[in-house]
Each structure stands twice: as C-alpha cells, then as structure tokens.
Amino acid sequence: MQKIVATFILAFCAINFIFAQQRPNIIVIFTDDLGYADIGANGMVPDIKTPNIDKLAENGVRMTSGYVTAPQCAPSRAGLLTGRYQQRFGSDDNGVQPVPLDETLIAEHMSNAGYVTGMTGKWHLQPLYVQTNWVRENVPGIPDKERYSPKDVPLDLTMKYYPHVRGFQEYYYGTMYNIWANYDLCGNSIEPQWINADGYRLDNQTNAATTFIDRNHENPFFFYLGYYAPHVPLEATEKYLSRFPGKMPERRRYCLAMMSAVDDGVGKIINKLKEHGVYENTLIFFMSDNGAPLKIYKEDIPLTHKGGAWDGSLNKPFVGEKGMISEGGIRVPYIVSWPAVLPKGEVYDKPVISLDMAATAIELAGKKRPGELDGVNLIPFLTGEKLEEPHDKLYWRFWDQSAIRMGRWKFLKAGSREFLFDLRSEKQEHENLILKHPERAEQMKKELVKWGNELKNPGIPDGDIKREKNWYDYYFAE
Template sequence: MQKQLLTAFLVVTTSVLYPQSPAPNILVVLTDDMGYADLSVHNQEADVRTPNIDRLARSGALCTAGYITAPQCIPSRAGLLSGRYQQRYGLDHNGTIPLPLTEKLIPERLKDAGYATGMAGKWHLEPNHQQEEWIREHLPELAEKKTFVPSDIPDKMKRAYRSDRRGFDDVFEGYINNYLTNYTLAGEDKETSAENIPDYRLDIQTEAALSFIRRHKEEPFFYYLSYFAPHVPLEAPSKYLDRFPGEMPERRRHCLAMLSAVDDGVGRVQDLLAELGLTENTLVFFISDNGAPLKMIKEDITLDFKGGAWDGSLNTPFIGEKGMLSEGGIHVPFVVSWSGTIPAGQRYDHPVSSLDVAATSLAAAGLPTAKELDGKNLLPHLNGTTTSAPHKYLFWRFWEQIAVRSGNYKYLRVGGREFLFDVTTDEHETNNLLGEHPRKARKLARKLDRWTQSLKNPGVPGNPNQSETQWYDFYFPKTED
C-alpha cells in the first residue's frame, strides 16, 4: 500500500510540474561521430547548414556544455540507454563486453508506464569480435586464438542482445541497407527478419521513424532514432551533395551532405508531429555519440577507402577528437526540446550529460526515480524551477585516460601528464592551469580516484597506448619547465 501511495504521489507531482495529457512522447535522435562544430546554430563553421535541427534548438534549450560518457560509440550508447556510467558494469570501451543483459534500458523502464517503444538505425550493442573479455568468458573453445573474426561469434549468441530483445517493440535496426525489422516502412507488422532495402541509409532511417510515429500516434511512445552519420563509410546521393558546391575536401562535402540528410529527417519528424498535433506533447533530445575523428591532420583520403579515417566533421573550437577525453572527444551537440514545457530560445550553459536522458524520460513519464541511475532529471533545470546546476561532478574513464568536470574546471590525466582547464573560457584546453591552482587539481584528482573505486573494474588507468601518446603529443605539446 505504501508503495502504491508513493507511486500515485509521484505521478500527481509530475503532472503538476510537467502538465501534459496524455503522457509525453519521447524521441531521442543520436548522430554518429558528429563534432560540436557541425550544428550550424553553434556558429563555428560557415559551410554547415542544419536549419531544422537549429529550429529544434530554438524551440527549447541549446545545451552548450553537453557531454557524452565516452569518446567511442559502444560505451557512449550504453551509458545513454542505461542511464548509468557504463564503467559500473565493465563496458569501458569497444573491446570489453556487449551491453549486459542485466542492465535495464530506457525502453524497458518506459514500457512499465504503457509506452510503445521503437528504434531505427545503428545499434552496435551486441557481442562483437573485438570484445576479447566477453569472448574468452563465453566461448572458452576459442581461448587459443590470438585474434578473432566476426564469424567466431554464433548468431544465436548475439540474438539476446539485439534491440528487439532489449525493450524495443518495433525495430528497424541496421546501418546501410541491411536491417533487422518487424514492421514495414508502410506501417504494417511483419515477422522479425533481415531485410535488404535499396535506398539511401539516412532516408531509410528517417522513414522508419515516420512510420513508427504514425503507427503509435494514439499512445505515448519512446523512439530512438540512431542515425548512422556522418560515420564512415561516407556516402550521399546528389540531392544532398549538390547543396554544397565549391572547393572543399571531398570528405568535408560528403559529411555536410550526410548531415543535411539527417537535418531533413529531423525536419520531417517535426513536421509530422505538428501535423498530428503532437508537438507540445513530445520531449525531444538531439545528441551526438562522440566527437569527430579528425585523425589529427584531417587528411582527405579518397572515398573508396572505407575504413577508419577523418569523416569530414569538425570539433571547432575544441581541442582533440574521438578517442580522447579532451573536449573535442566528449563535448558534443546537445539539444532538449519540449514545446510548452521547456521555454524556447534557451542557451543552457551548465554541464549536462547523455546520462540525463534516462532520468529525464522517467520523470516526464511520471515514473518514480530509479536510484541506481547516474543521470539527473533536467526538466526542473530547463523549465526554470531551479537555477542550480544538475551535476556537481561529471566523470570519465576511457582507455588510459581519466577526467572530471566540476563547475568551470576540468581535470584530465593521461599517464603521468596532468591538466587543469577552465573550459568556460575562450582558451578552454589551450591553457593548463595546473601550476596556478594545484590545490583545486589535487581535490579533483582525489574525487576522481574515489569514483573509480565504485566501478566494476576499480582503479585508475596506467600507461597510455600508442594512439593516446600520439594524440596527446600532437594536441597538447609538452613545454619546457
């Protein structure tokens, strides 16, 4: 009885703070390897054009200090969907483990409140051949192998980890043309199966979202639109490429074209919500999963090279790139919009995190707070109920790097190198303040070290790997004392 009364109280309280009827729809749009500069409302690069995402930002809050939990796709996505630091369950980087089946994800939680759930696009949270830790535990017969290939992992072992087994009712999971689907773009149910769709990957992912919204317009829904862009391989049809004529690196042109396709998709989703009368009853997040991979010198390698290379995106004005705990790797585009609930036209400067998507979604849906979540409910911060910052500390541990942000300051350590930055200044990570504020640095270092003791694999990182050494020597050249 006490639990029932508490739940009823929370639902009533939530309805007063966020008056909507019925429960709000929730849409999470996630891009892949999109840098901070490539949202035109940030006014960093003159060649990028994202008018529809800009419109979304102007309808709510443009979060200028938006962060993800890792500068790499698998841990970043795991942190967002679980609402917990992914290091708590041992998913520190791509080469560790898949998203554990013991973690309860946002769609699973929202189903408890009667939500229809769906996703389209990149998933990437099932077992893969780079996850040596998981392979050696679950496939001991492969213990003698030094390297693994995708075929080493049986499909039947991956199946439980796919999106339709992790709380998503309707799925259109895929990257380019091959999709795991259980509904059609025309909005009809179908048996779950693999399907090849001969169209442009980003248009497919947009159409899947539009189909889902039409299917579930009469009930509250949660949709995860995970665009595979501007991640390599770079490709775009002429209808998007022709928008960016003139001299520029071809990788840049293709990146801009792909982001223009994403922008068109976001615009079409907004237009459909308006047509259905759902705009004021839909909470929307727009976030990138990490910063752009610049490969340091942004080499314009020919597009027939499909592997890891600069994707044409930019992290201006920040230092570093994907794979680093510098701002260029983890400080990303971040928009939150809910017309009529979150006042329009905001530039919100306090640090926010992708961890906050889960906590905010649960609060908006009227569900009780889940104490195990690391994120915060952003709604009282964005609607003016409180002026305090959502987070006192944000933490990171990735490969052999470790960092914490508190207020204006960020402490970063890789190997024996330490940095303290005021990331709110124009100098951000070009001015190491370690010598000026040693006590602040020590305080943040102690806080960070204590946080690492709460993780599945406790402790601080050791010696940087080859990539980290090259990056930090390039972006943070050592100076003589």
C-alpha cells in the same frame, strides 16, 4: 493593457500545466561521430546547413556544455541507454564486452511505464568481434586467436543482445541495408525477419521513425533514432551532395551532405508530429555519440579507404577528437525541445550529460527514477525551477585517460600527465593551470579516484599512455 498581458500569461501557464499533466512522447536522436561544430545552431562554421536542427534549437534549449560518457561509439551508447556510467558494468570501450543482459535499458523502463517503444539505426550494444576476451569466454569451442572476425561470433548469440529483447517493441534495426525488423516502411506489421532495404540508409532511418509515429501517435511513445552519420563509410546521394558545390575536401562534402540528410529527417519527423497533433507534447533530445575522428590532420584520403579515417566533421572550438576525453572528444551538440513546457531559444551553459536523458524520460513517464541511475531529470533545470547546476561532478574514464569536471574546472589525467583547465575561460584547454592551482587539482584528483574505485574494474589509469600518445603529443605539446 496590463490586464490583457496578465490574462495572456495566465492562459500560457494554464496551457503549459495541461500539457505537463500529459505524459510526453519522447524521441532521442543520436548521431554518429558528429563534432560540436557541425550543426548550424552552434555557429562555429559557415558551410554547414542544418535549418531543421537549428529550428529545433530555436524552439527548445541548446546546451553549450553537453557531454557524452565516452569518446567512442559503444560505451557512449551504453551510457545513454542505461542512464548509468558504463564503467559501472564493465563496458568501458568497444573492445571489452556487450552491455550485460542484467542491465536495464531505458526502453525496458518505458515499456513498463506503458509506453510504446521503438528504434531504428545503429545499436552497437551487442557482442562485437573486437571484444576478444569476451568472445574467448562466451563462444563455446572457438579456437584461440589474437584477432577474431565478425563471422566468429554466432548470430544466435548476438541476437540475445538485440533491441527486440532489450525493451524495444517495434524495430527497424540496422546501420546499413541488412535490417532486422518487425514492421516495414509502408506501416505494416511483419513477422520479425531480416530484410534487404532499398534506398539510402539515412532516408530509410528517417522513414522508419515517421512510420513508427504514424503507427503509434495515439499512445505515449518512446523512439530511439540512431542515425548512422556522418560515421564512415561516407555515403550520400546526389540529392544531398548537390547542395554543396564548390571546392572543398571531398570528405567534408560528404559529411555536409550526410548531415543535410539527417537534417531533412529531423524536419520530416517534426512535420509528422504536427500532422498528428502531438508535436507540442513531444520531448526531443538531439545529441552525438562522441566528437569527430579528425585523425589529427584531417586528411582527405579517397572514400574507397575501408579503415578508420576523418569523417569530414569538425570539433571547433574544442581541443582533440574521438578517442580523447579532452573537450573535442566528449562535448557534443546537445538540444532538448519540448514546445509545451520548455522555453524557446534558450542557451544553457551548465554541464549536462547524455545520462540525463534516461532519468528525464523515466520521471516524465510517471515513474520514480531508480537509485542506480547517474543522470538527473533536466526539465526543472531548463525551465528555471531549479537554479543550481544539475551535476556537482561529471566523470570520465577511457583507455589510459580519466577526467572530472566540477563547475568551471576540469582535471584531466592522461597516463602520468596531468592537466587542470578553466573551461569558462577563453583559453579553455589551451592553458594548463595545474601549476597555478595545485591544491584544486589535488582535490579534484581525489574525487576522481574515489569515483574510480566504485567501478567494476576499480581505479583510474596511471603510467604511460599507449593508444592516445600521438594525440596528446600533438594537441597538448609542451
């Protein structure tokens, strides 16, 4: 019996070794405004139904301390796709600037490594009309306005920042139904053009991913799937809504339905990989760009409301929401699956961050990780080859907030208000320990200031908080 077991183990290791010698395909699935609670695998709420995402976790590693670099769409995506803290190049929040053209995105690295690269869904790294100062400085002849509109930013300027000039060879780009594409959902190559897509936006994004796999499964590929869900405007078909009958806030029902559509998509992608015999050697990252926008009270306002509103998602058990660098704003669902190499069903509680995706992908593509990247290759940590924590320190700076995590401890500064939390205690951010451990807080603050001074706009915020005041008054009432 012992001989049989030993033979099995050796065979298993040999298979893993063979796969490890082949460069894996890599798929990055990035949802939009999805809270930590809203995948079933995290076990926080009973009403979410994500069996395919849960299966992804069962066949891979689920991170319980997985972070993004910002609690907002554009800067979080900038960090993910550059592998660098976005404050290093000035893309701190949605209202500042696009990702500069001299920043190298992950798709460019992967293309240079011989990968076929593709993307679909949300981009958000191009010039935005809310970037008032940047628009004034970069749009010739534009009148000075307090606030601009989308039509004020010329399309020819915006296009210089689109995926097709940032390393993505194949693209079906667009959040809703106006799509810039060089292939169609039937698998045909087309001249780059704008098309009006039929069908449901999330199904289209799934179909763009599976079509890309059909077209490129014989070569190593990198695909970025930016699902536009469950971000407002909330939109779902009866196919998905009918899965959630009964009395509940309508915004919650739509969130559940939209995540069910994403979950179906994850299942279709996995089935497509299996169909082509490449599932075992495909590395899949699943994350959200930030926590849910609860708008404090989770009001179930009519779906016709056009402004920002609760998207129906939840951040349980964490404090805060999108826009805050408390855990509810930056700790997100985070799964890594690579069946040929990674253990199955593991839970990893050491802090990791979205920056690690780029570092991991580049090294697995056979290239040396550039020194300017802030992430690490996660694979040795997830296989147990390395037992230490992947990061000594993780940092955040957003609006009037800044924070640092070191091991179990987190120092958070919101304007002049300062907090110290033990994130491995039951109380986490419900108990400010700064008076009990002032020396630790001061040491961490010095490390945070040191990092802040390395950034394009040096320093960490001080003084009164502005946009975040109502949140901190509510969530951290003294």
